[in-house]
Amino acid sequence: MKTVLFAGAALLALATAPAWAQGPVSGTITDARTGEALPGATILLDGAAIGTTSAAGAFNLSAVPAGSHELRITFLGYEPLVRQVRGQGAEQQFNAQLLPGGVLTGEALITASRASDRTATVYTNLSKQDLNKRNFGQDLPYLLDQTPSAVVTSDAGAGVGYTDIRIRGTSSTGINTTINGVPLNDPESHGSFLVNLPDLASSVNSLQVQRGVGTSQNGSAAFGASINISTLDNRREAYAETQNSYGSFNTWKNNVSFGTGLVGKYFTFDGRLSRIASDGYMNKAASDLKSYYFAAGYQNKSTLLKFITFSGREKTYQAWNGVPEPALTGNQAQLQTYLDNGELSAADAARVRQEGRRYSYYTYDNQTDNYQQNHYQLHLSQGLGSDWNLGAALHLTRGFGYYESYRANRKFADYGLQNVVLGGDTLTKTNLVDRKWLDNYFYGGTFALNYQPKDNDKIQATLGGGWNRFDNDHYGEIIWAQYASTSTLGQRYYFNTARKTDFNAYARATWQVLPWLGLYGDAQVRRILYKIDGVEDEQNDVTTRANYTFFNPKAGATIALGHGQQLYGSFAVGQREPVRADFTDRQAGYPPAQAERLNDFEAGYRFTRADLGFLGPRTAVRVEANYFDMTYRNQLVATGQLNDVGTALRTNVARSYRRGVELTGFVAADDKISLSSTLTLSRNRILDYHDVTYDANYAPVVAAEGRTTTISYSPSVVSAHTLEGQPLKGLRVAALYKTVSRQYLDNSTNEGRSINPYQVLDLRLRYALHPSFMKEIELALLVSNVLNREYVANGYTYGYIGVSGQQETFNWYYPQATRNYLGSVNLRF
Template sequence: MKNYLVSGAVLLALPVTAWAQGPVSGTVTDARTGTPLPGATILLDGTPSAATNATGAFTLPAVPAGSHELRITFLGYQPLVQRLEGQPTEQRLTPALQSGGVLTGEALVTASRANDRTATAYTNLSRQDLRKRNFGQDLPYLLDQTPSVVVNSDAGAGVGYTDIRIRGTSNTGINMTINGVPLNDAESHGSFLVNLPDLASSISSIQVQRGVGTSQNGGAAFGASLNISTLDVRPEAYAETQNTFGSFTTWRNNVQFGTGLLGGHFTVDGRLSRISSDGYVKRGASDLKSYYLAAGYQGKNTLVKFITFSGREKTYQSWNGVPEPAITGDRALLQQYIDNGELSPEDAERALREGRRYSYYTYDNQTDNYQQNHYQLHLSQALGEAWNIGAALHLTRGFGYYENYRTGRKLADYGLENVVLGDTTITRSNLIDRKWLDNYFYGGTFALNYQPREGKLQATLGGAWNQFTNDHYGEVIWAQYASNSNIRQRYYFNDALKTDYNAYARATWQVLPKLGVYADAQIRHIKYTIDGIEDDQNDVTTRARYTFFNPKAGATFSLAEGQQLYASYAVGQREPVRSDFTDRPAGDQSAKAERLQDFEGGYRLTLPATSALGLVTAVRFEANYFYMKYRNQLVATGQLNDVGTALRTNAPRSYRTGVELTGSASANDKLSLSSTLTLSHNRILDFREVTYDADYNPITAAEGRTTTISYSPSVVSAHTLEGQPLPSLRLALLYKTVSRQYLDNSTSEDRRIKPYQVLDFRARYSIHPKFVKEMELGFLVNNVLNRRYEANGYTYSYPGASGGIDTFNWYFPQATRNFLASVGVNF
């Protein structure tokens, strides 16, 4: 508890250090609306010297004496050029850009983004925010310091399969879009970012919405939304490379280029990347490759852009985790794993030797292999001064398999005949199988936006039609006893077809100078069919249809300049995922759709940078209360199926409620502190635990009780203290705390993830040699205090030999102290 009290105290602390460097700072805004412009480029005497952050603010640490030219550019706005005189004291500017030039690509994602008028909780991250955090780890790790976020890595070091939870909700409840196009897998609802390595290097901005958020394309958000954009245009030509090396033989190499605006209208941008790592866990290796290519035309009223990006991953399977006795060294507990058949004696001895870095698999090609190709064609068209429309066509092609070595499998389970050798009948064989996915996801999206100059009323009408086809099948590629098999003996096949379309309308109206209201309504229809058999030879034929109506409403009230109160109510509904149907007994389609009522309310404070006592200080603070009331929430039981997907069950009544506190303060951009603290209760009402008798028949508890929802910590905090002791050197300390989590819904102390605290250190130093524009050296130390902790796990139980219930916990240990060093060059 002490750690969390310290976290709360840190949240309230403000840096007060004076620096006499004669800086120039300011906030860049839209001249018409006053909206901050994140990502604007600041050039001093023709040299890119800074960029605005998520709040539109920038700082030039030290401007030499004399006369200089300050140029500010932002796509979709006329460049602002003014003279600047260097002075020994700080200067504060308020540049406002006039709309003009070419149409901004961000108009294509505006429809699904929240702002101060929509009365929702959100966090914006700019390209610059992501870049300083990016050492090649997966995207969830770059979001680790945002409110209510918990991340983990199967291989332990942030490369390969990673996961993100927001407010206790896994990524199956987090709606992700790229340029307004859904990224979540249509069947599992998960977003497998391992398929898009180094995507962060091509992202121009991310908005993280917490709760239901605004209506957007894809499945309804049940914890949060990640709205990713790659659509901005860098007006100046560039070429750069980023290279990282670190612990566990981790490598990241990429090259990027952009033509800037050719002839004032045409752009081409591209990237090639590779990332590899051995992983913290033994045999937890990853080999990842990706590309990104975009070509576009921008006119005054028209933008057309074609984008393609792809990723290919090969990862050694680490999804089995590490058995609890390998972490604790408890030999008596390890014997239970042997007696129950969870581990062979040989595996158990290896578990003791390898400890928390143990990997269950030893077959040299126990790998997951998958490729995902994305194609997007975007159009943005201005229709007069008040109207514009954004539309997109998209296609995603995914295919791949994971390979398994299996021992003692029944030939009959693979459609093979028993082998008869003389008077011996062989019914089992060691074999290698591959489970395949082969899918297409395609469709179209649109958004018609009304944004008049007066700005009192803004409205959007949008929607999408998407279809997903997916073939699931398995092949035997080798068997010790081949029987009557053919090459690539196919032993199961099923195909799925899912059609999803939605329409929504949203409007904000500034009723009074201080009062604004917000309304949003979405209709979504889903048709889902599965035909065929699964690997266990069960018929998984499914027929399901859903129609959802999801209304939202809110209001904002300005107390004073920079102070705002807001409140909102939103409904979200979504269908069960594939495994909710296929992992149940044959013919059981009792999985129910989930419904969420989300109440949010809060207070925002933004104090623009002011000069006092030799300081240029800016302060932001937000307190957000949430109450998320669920009907039939699908919650993890703590168990996994054979491909590592969490098994889930409907909880009739449950809720999540809490408060999120977020604050930041900076002094001359020389010293800054940002903190976030989430305190929450996450409960299932009338929970009836399921146990098993000696014959493995389920027994449901007669009386219900209130329990904690699995994987839902009650306290999460994150703090970043960043300083600039030298003009080209930035140092940062990043501290994360996560309280106790339970592996299932029993609230049993024997099935939990212990609380943990992690401290990281980051340094970046830039130099400007004559032969390149800029060279940046970076250094990241993860887990500075060398803590041994686990961030994820699962559990299951069986009747024990003594008549009781034996529980088997498996965990995903995270890496002890490790480092990443990078060299970036801008040409």
């Protein structure tokens, strides 16, 4: 209730006192030689295309959000124009001249998949500046925590290591993520494992989060949201900077970034080296993360060619088991139930009593996950006359690594080994250490052909798509055994291969039919061929053949109601295939996994004004209300259980939906103080759901009577609020408040298998100095969980008939860190 009251009060304040503080920016773009107007020049704000110049070369942005932003204007055959603008009440106007010889700046492929006010969809743009002020070394999901409908969690408890983000209750497996238009999601699991790319945020120049199905994307389908990341910035001036953070749990972040600017009129070079390390809040949850980023670009007239490579290597102690519920409650009777049923050993129970909520399930010193991922991208942006441009990319991702585990009392037969005879005794089990490997290649190409007529800014169109192939070997090796039997060094006890081909093509267009009416259309065809051959770790045959063809249409309309007001509505279809675990870990009694379908209706109202001035001469407003109705057929929902590598087990439900409203607002006065707020109220339901329990023989028992239940991991209320002020010149202080209502671990709507609601307050301070010998010295401090709340943000559950003869439930949770600190010193040259 406190969550609703706080969020409601904040949004009521924003409704009566405006919310998105913004100021107008306008101007005229001409040729520096002739003085002639340049119609059709592309206008980008923080990397997102938001319009083109008119036939007279003019542009008008009715509202730019408060704070510093990059305004970029590009035109084929001319140098790009870059200006820093600030959202403020007074209109900013400038007339600029473009110099001949410029090129496309790489946005052709990115803007093809970005949403705008013309696409009738709901989205949030984050600039490099937005990300920098949040970036203390935590993983990218934590930098998106204040965006609408987002819930983040960390296995190690403090945002370093394995993290995840859910948007509208959908985890990263349902969030399409691309980097420069290239898919990042693992083609088999659909997850985006950003732990493999530590400190990626330091190389991002713009990011867009689309909620719902959104626009057509390359890669896996967006079933709750998409995250579109761009690193294709061209910085024409030389620069160097270093960011250094240290804080609680021995957390370190160090990086060095550099750029040559334009070299010899045609070339640019940029790079970054990063290291992040943390012991983690949880015991034995350390992370050792390293990464690099390098880009080399060539530009000449209407051509840009850019090679990018980035890589990450991670070593994390396995914290994906979480902690048993009695470690949080201290309930000794509950702990005894875990002990009696073999869920914990006597030694485990003793450590639960000693370590409490920071308990670690594993004790083996090298119980670690080790993985490296190398990315290679070659991008081409090519002007094709005055009205067309082409963005294309070739890519290769090389991934390899393993996680190592100590296994006690494992049967020789499970590893394809013979029993051992010692004297007169026959041993059927041994203690051993194994490694489970992934060894894969992901490669292919993407393209986007954009039509933006110079003499008609009412029409924009894109034809795009991609072809991608994924080859992945899964295998296990025994590296040590107490009794070796017939094993050899590096004994492989299972091996299977997976091959997946994904082809898609889409066409998209926006048409400003009337000054007050715009139409949007988008259609995608996607074809998937997937096969698995071989056996899994339990010696079960996982041979799979699955082929799918999906047609995903989208359409929308925008209506201008007057100065600063817009209505929009859209309908989109999204379809996607099951993930690998839906095939290989299918539980007995469950039918084969089916493809999912989502019908997504979005409608909203945007109000933007820059001339109200009730808080001062430079006060402006933006308020947005969005209604969403996401109706699913055969949605795959989490059962609450995990497989042995922490992947959620799922089952199809015939009919389900997510419906709700997202309210966002932002108000600022003279860039001295601002308040942003977002509130999501939703209803997430499964219709005619049949509970599954297990009998004394562990056979599933499906309830005969169906009922309406809440979808697992789907809170009905999520809010985020940021109050930021500048009490002294150069000093910015921000308070960030996050609330999340109850989440259920399975689909039973049973509070005994749920995550309690929580509220978290963070405090952030940044102080910038500008001495004469360098661009900037910035000192920053982040205090997380200021109120020192003990809360959890994720978990899982399972149950069966226990030794007592009664149904027993076993809940495991991921505790998040209590009050903790990160301080940083950032130098920019």
